[in-house]
Amino acid sequence: MANSDESLIRRFKNGDEESFKELVKRYQARIYSIVFAMMGDKNDADDICQEIFVKLYRSLYQFRGKSKFFTWLYRLTVNTCINAQNGRKRKLQTISLSHPVGESEQSLVEFIEQDGENCSIDILKNKELGMKINSAIDCLSDDLKEVFILREIEDLSYRELAKILQCSEGTIKSRLFRARDRLKEKLLPYINNS
Amino acid sequence: MKCRWSKENLSAYIDGELNIITGWIIKRHAKFCPECQKELNELQKISKLSKLLLIKEPEFDFYEQVREKLQQVKIAQQEKPEIAAERKSIERMWTFLPQSGKAALLVGVAALLFFLVIYPQIFPAPSLSIEQFEEEYLRSRETLPWVESPALSATLMSAERG
Amino acid sequence: MNLVKYLIALFIFTFSFILTFATFTFPSRAEDSEHIMRSSFATTFQIDFEGIKEVYIYRPQTFRFVTRVIYQKPDFVYTEYLEPDQLKGKIIIDDGKRRIEYLSVEDRTRILPSFNHPQMETLREMALKVVLSNFKISFLSREEMLGREVYVFELSPKNTISPSLKLWIDKETYLTLQRETYGPGGEPVFFFRYIEVEFNKEFSREKLYEKIPQTAQIKKEPPLVSYFTEKEITEKLKFPVCFPTYLPPGYVFQAGELTEEKRDVKLIYTNGLEVIVLFQRPRVNIMMRHHRWVRTDKMRIRYVTGPYGSTLVWDGEDKTFVLMGDVPVEELIKVAQSVE
Numbered sequence: 001m002a003n004s005d006e007s008l009i010r011r012f013k014n015g016d017e018e019s020f021k022e023l024v025k026r027y028q029a030r031i032y033s034i035v036f037a038m039m040g041d042k043n044d045a046d047d048i049c050q051e052i053f054v055k056l057y058r059s060l061y062q063f064r065g066k067s068k069f070f071t072w073l074y075r076l077t078v079n080t081c082i083n084a085q086n087g088r089k090r091k092l093q094t095i096s097l098s099h100p101v102g103e104s105e106q107s108l109v110e111f112i113e114q115d116g117e118n119c120s121i122d123i124l125k126n127k128e129l130g131m132k133i134n135s136a137i138d139c140l141s142d143d144l145k146e147v148f149i150l151r152e153i154e155d156l157s158y159r160e161l162a163k164i165l166q167c168s169e170g171t172i173k174s175r176l177f178r179a180r181d182r183l184k185e186k187l188l189p190y191i192n193n194s
Numbered sequence: 195m196k197c198r199w200s201k202e203n204l205s206a207y208i209d210g211e212l213n214i215i216t217g218w219i220i221k222r223h224a225k226f227c228p229e230c231q232k233e234l235n236e237l238q239k240i241s242k243l244s245k246l247l248l249i250k251e252p253e254f255d256f257y258e259q260v261r262e263k264l265q266q267v268k269i270a271q272q273e274k275p276e277i278a279a280e281r282k283s284i285e286r287m288w289t290f291l292p293q294s295g296k297a298a299l300l301v302g303v304a305a306l307l308f309f310l311v312i313y314p315q316i317f318p319a320p321s322l323s324i325e326q327f328e329e330e331y332l333r334s335r336e337t338l339p340w341v342e343s344p345a346l347s348a349t350l351m352s353a354e355r356g
Numbered sequence: 357m358n359l360v361k362y363l364i365a366l367f368i369f370t371f372s373f374i375l376t377f378a379t380f381t382f383p384s385r386a387e388d389s390e391h392i393m394r395s396s397f398a399t400t401f402q403i404d405f406e407g408i409k410e411v412y413i414y415r416p417q418t419f420r421f422v423t424r425v426i427y428q429k430p431d432f433v434y435t436e437y438l439e440p441d442q443l444k445g446k447i448i449i450d451d452g453k454r455r456i457e458y459l460s461v462e463d464r465t466r467i468l469p470s471f472n473h474p475q476m477e478t479l480r481e482m483a484l485k486v487v488l489s490n491f492k493i494s495f496l497s498r499e500e501m502l503g504r505e506v507y508v509f510e511l512s513p514k515n516t517i518s519p520s521l522k523l524w525i526d527k528e529t530y531l532t533l534q535r536e537t538y539g540p541g542g543e544p545v546f547f548f549r550y551i552e553v554e555f556n557k558e559f560s561r562e563k564l565y566e567k568i569p570q571t572a573q574i575k576k577e578p579p580l581v582s583y584f585t586e587k588e589i590t591e592k593l594k595f596p597v598c599f600p601t602y603l604p605p606g607y608v609f610q611a612g613e614l615t616e617e618k619r620d621v622k623l624i625y626t627n628g629l630e631v632i633v634l635f636q637r638p639r640v641n642i643m644m645r646h647h648r649w650v651r652t653d654k655m656r657i658r659y660v661t662g663p664y665g666s667t668l669v670w671d672g673e674d675k676t677f678v679l680m681g682d683v684p685v686e687e688l689i690k691v692a693q694s695v696e
Contacts, residue, residue, distance in 0.1 A: 050263045
């Protein structure tokens, strides 16, 4: 039977390092997806994800279990991303050799994942749609972006979202509505063609 | 009027966050209102596509990277008291140094600075940014007829220079 | 007897028909393909042309650029970026003497030596020779594209690390209208095609120059660049130069460049499509972000792989080396290890 988050944390507090590894493996993909979507930049995502888990390691002893673990972890994630965004200078992004693949391209030239060997025009069209979606998400304001990303990646309920983002459920509902409305506005011509 | 109310609730409807009655009203309304039905389809499509695009996998050795970073943090914390001790011992040395020793040291530093200004080439620049090498590389590359221009020119121009 | 004569006549007729067909319709003979390749290398300097070009680069994400390109005989090239938004309005004008790059977003101008300068011809000629020796050229078909007849060629590499290419070359002017590049594993690396073309169009160069703000910088002269052979480099330099003894398959020495103080050397190697560049200079600390390490018994190398290849940095006894190239990083490591 899989260990619950709580039992892993208990074991970690008793000095079992392996349980921390299990926690990282359990959440790494989800946290990474959130951070990548928030930052729009692979290397920033790598650095910030590592930072989040280091923070987690150091503060896990203080976790009292009043709220659910994942609510706590997502709040840590969102706060770390927002701090990083505030700290990051808003300047023209570059594609540069010294930046590993995928670091900053998204802001300079919208991109999507490579999806196969073919180079046919159809695939290019699909890629274009992906590019449009990514850039539309990127254009959302931070408060709309975070709630939309958390909802779409994690399928969290409005109540859970409200806890993580520390606002009311009504605010979550209206933000999601606004986020989707903006996306729809930008993507309508592409969605209907696809 | 009803359409507007319905549209405002479609987002919550696709998230399954409406109570049973409101959900049922929306469902029924969308069934008979082609405009709301269309909007519902569009929202679902966007949600589905975004989900596909947003989910990413970290690198396979992610945990190892985290562990390495944890080690670095631990080492940095351990080093701190040593650095403090070192600084104290240097301060102590300076206080115990005779006046002539202090003067000699200051003259030495001044001479070094003087030479640095007069003959900067004696002291090679302490550090260079990799970007200037990249620009040179790209210039050589782009002189070939079949390089992937014009993308490279973009890099050339946008590369940050100090 | 008559029958034999008729047969011979028929044979000669058929043979000459086939020969004519083959010569004028399909470039089936090797020298024809070579001729077309050779012409396509220099065609941008022999036409008056305007086109809209769409470029895709997969590294591994997809980048997309759209540019307006103007060629004017004998050495004028104008490029204007239409997409993406962040580069929109970027203009490059190369008039054979200097190259002006203007980035409207930042209102910044840069002057470089011209890429169409007559001395570049030697480099182009050499690149062509290397391409012809590194690739097997095969004629695939004749097609129609943008209302023009095109030859479709395939270039398959004679080694395992080079890319393979497919070219769509305009029959009349030899301009490449579409090109697809595939990596050694068959994955797409690069793709461009013209989506609009107009030949024999006349332009006013002045109008094109007007698009760049006439700041004082425009009048600045570009830095001088001279190319040297391996021997000349060794003689001119103030310290002994190191040359690699290993090069990835298909690569040969192209040229060397020196800085004015003759302290920095740049050695350029090419396979006709790409370059590998080795910089060496008195020891210096080179700042690099997000690098990884590779350790061999002799040295510790920092490296990073970006959209246009990999960069390796390491220190020798009294020198610092930087190696850049668009080949697998393992190949670059081998080159680095062989530097003597």
